Amino acid sequence: MPAPSVAIVGAGAIGLAIGSAFARAGSAILLCGGRTPVESITIVEDGAAQTWSATHVDAPAELGDIDVMVIAVKAYATDAVADWLRAGADAGATILVAQNGVEQVARVAPHIGDAEAIPAIVYLNVERTAPGTATMRRVGEHDIALPAAGSGAALAEILTAGGMRTNAAEDFLEVLWTKMMINCAGNSLTALTRRRAPVLLDPAIADVARQITREVAAVARAEGADVSPEQADAVVAWLQAAAPANNTSSMREDVMAGRPIEHDALTGAVVRVAAKHGVDVPVNTVILALLGALRPEEA
Incomplete structure (x- = not known):
């Protein structure tokens, strides 16, 4: 598959990281909307910065022909970019949904008609430091995972060419729910304590x-995912192993910056799916209530 033309909706940390991979693979990049026009992507990794040119587009009507649209806004902002989604679908683009949770495709479906939507799981730890600029840290074995089905394998090949350690997963459901375990533990507990990843080294926090x-994991199994209790404990061990790097989470950063948080797309989704299957999730139910009571403006 030749390098596609790519539109990025949501030029935050994750949007910039994915955009940089497509740019490195030879794609022309459009950065869509936003309060501050941005005409380049700069990624800082291991202290070294690399920059790629991009074109800023103010409105969906200016989009033109594109092959891929990356949706990298927070889950709760999906409806706010509905006009961009419709424009991308009308242009015949594949919609790559780089959002947290397990409901990515269902979230964009009302806005894209028959267009193909591909969910993406991002493992990178990325912090946006200025408009168009982000610091990127790689954690774990992969940077991004896509389903091998549909256009997922072809997009994975392009992202690999762009320097991403990409997993085109045959069993995407297992990968999706494993990432949910990471997010529901790591994001929630760093947001509630307002501390970075080393908080997970605290024995009491690790037990939670x-x-x-x-x-x-129990909810994942009810959904048909091959996720064991041993994998659930391994996720916490993985988070603890990464903790000394002093990484943060997107949810903690949103709380500290006074922005809304994605608790409904993460813990909220777990509680919803659990109710559908009759699975008891008392700890996640309490965590959801606590996250819902957070007032980011009081950070």
């Missing part, structure tokens, strides 16, 4: 994290 991930 294991309770969270075990419940998520």
